Amino acid sequence: MAAVSNALEVAVQEFERYLRAERAVSPHTLRAYLGDLNDLCGYAAEVGVAEPGALNVSLLRAWLARQHALGRSRATLARRTAAVRAFTGHLRRRGLLQADPGLLLGTPKRHRDLPGVLTQDDAARLLDELDVEGPLGLRDLAVLEVLYGTGVRVSELCGLDIDDLDTDRRTVRVLGKGGRERTVPIGEPAARAAQDWLRAGRPAISNEESGAALFLGVRGGRLHPTSARRIVHARIAEVGQVPDLSPHGLRHSAATHLLEGGADLRSVQEILGHASLQTTQLYTHVSAERLKQVHRQAHPRGVQDA
Template identity: 75%
Template sequence: MTTDDEPGPLYRELREFERHLRSERGLSPHTLRAYLGDLRDLARHADTVGLGGPDELGVAVLRAWLARQHADGMSRATLARRTAAVRAFTRFLHRKGVLAEDPGVLLGTPRLNRDLPSVLSQDQAAHLLDTVEAEGPQGSRDLAVLEVFYATGVRVSELCGMDIGDLDTGRRTVRVIGKGDKERTVPIAETAVQAVEEWLRAGRPVLATEQSGNALFLGARGGRLHASIARRIVHARIAAAGDVPDLGPHGLRHSAATHLLEGGADLRSVQEILGHSSLRTTQLYTQVSVERLKKVHRQAHPRGAADS
């Protein structure tokens, strides 16, 4: 959060923009923190180059700021996010009348080199879930957490935000609040439902306190499960399983999407399940499936090694 004692020509406008983001944009806490951190860096750059006021924020200042970070070796993904943050900020200033023209529209967006995500094979996923020792309340919780991650492909923040009432065991669906507070309903496998029901029956009551509220998953002290603990659970259980690549919750999300497509699900359905705003994001998983098929072909076909 910005403070009133921060100097410089952009800080007052940045404080107003922060209030705008918090009240109107519906950004996730992670994105909000990232945007504000990016723009505070821009404000410091404006101080350094002697910007006289927010009305002097032009495309030359913005390009010089981004060029400095590119020269320092900043990743394309971070540069793309910072460009998006600046565009939102200059659009806000233009609509307020602070800027006569919006310089953000003149900025290009760095093209991202999208590496194919690492995923588990279907056998590895089954091995992982079959070998989780679900003894005691935390063991019961850990199995339920892994089952839900793999069954639904939800993000870690979405899983941690689930309440007990979000799970409909009769319809085998779970209500998910995703990015931008967008709600969706996701199917959930019967094995995951059973794991969650066992956690609710025998595990959650042991850990629950007055602070638990309606949270579906709890930490060791009874509060809502934190994202960092959920990540730790996944890494620890994968390490204990052996012969399974070390992936976090997002790796299980990638695996779920890939296995849905391998099983014949259409792209639009997978997009809806994952909560992707763009079909292009979901299409990445078709490349994963093709690469896996090519690998199998190279290994299994008599002349596969000669194929490209």
């Protein structure tokens, strides 16, 4: 932890311990929240505020207004507002604030771009034409098949252990955000690719550093999300004629194809591990846009003549 100079910074450090011990937030969220709150501390010091009890809605709004003036995106402003609300709520519960000023903050609406997705034909081409020669070829096919076949996040994929895969029941046990565990169905192609990797690929790479990790890097340690992203981009480029996507793009594709195939929104929410149905509803817009595109291309009156 960085050195502190006032009581407000001490409160931020205590809040960090609370997030780690009781909220079990992801490392990414923890890092982002602490960066936001340290920035707030810097602004508060500039205007002469050094005590948690001196935080008020005017100061918080002025800080957020500065962020907006600096050109921060709506997504960043929304996250910073969420970080402040969590912090001031914690201070109020500890008795360091008489009232919670975070409750008076509005939340900037985030602009949600429609995610890029593969068509079902593109997904089939990618997975059917992949070069699977050698241990790394078997691993890479299994990585892509499991990402697309289950819709798991890349961090969740890399966190899988061998025992998390149940090929008999065709399920995989996933540890998601906030330490929430869920069981996700896995299709036959993905299960078969994972079995081939375990049988003929993993033994050739594993060593004393491998532990129970399902997917391994070239040196035998647990596969890192950065390496998994690199694998996805490289393998898509090798196949060609398939739009470049990240692992998150494969997750988007899996969700969209589930909805196109008739899956209900609640089931997709469970599979993806979304805490809120509102997040899953984004994919209904994706499907609607694709349906409109099909209509424009296929219906004789889908596009009016100029």
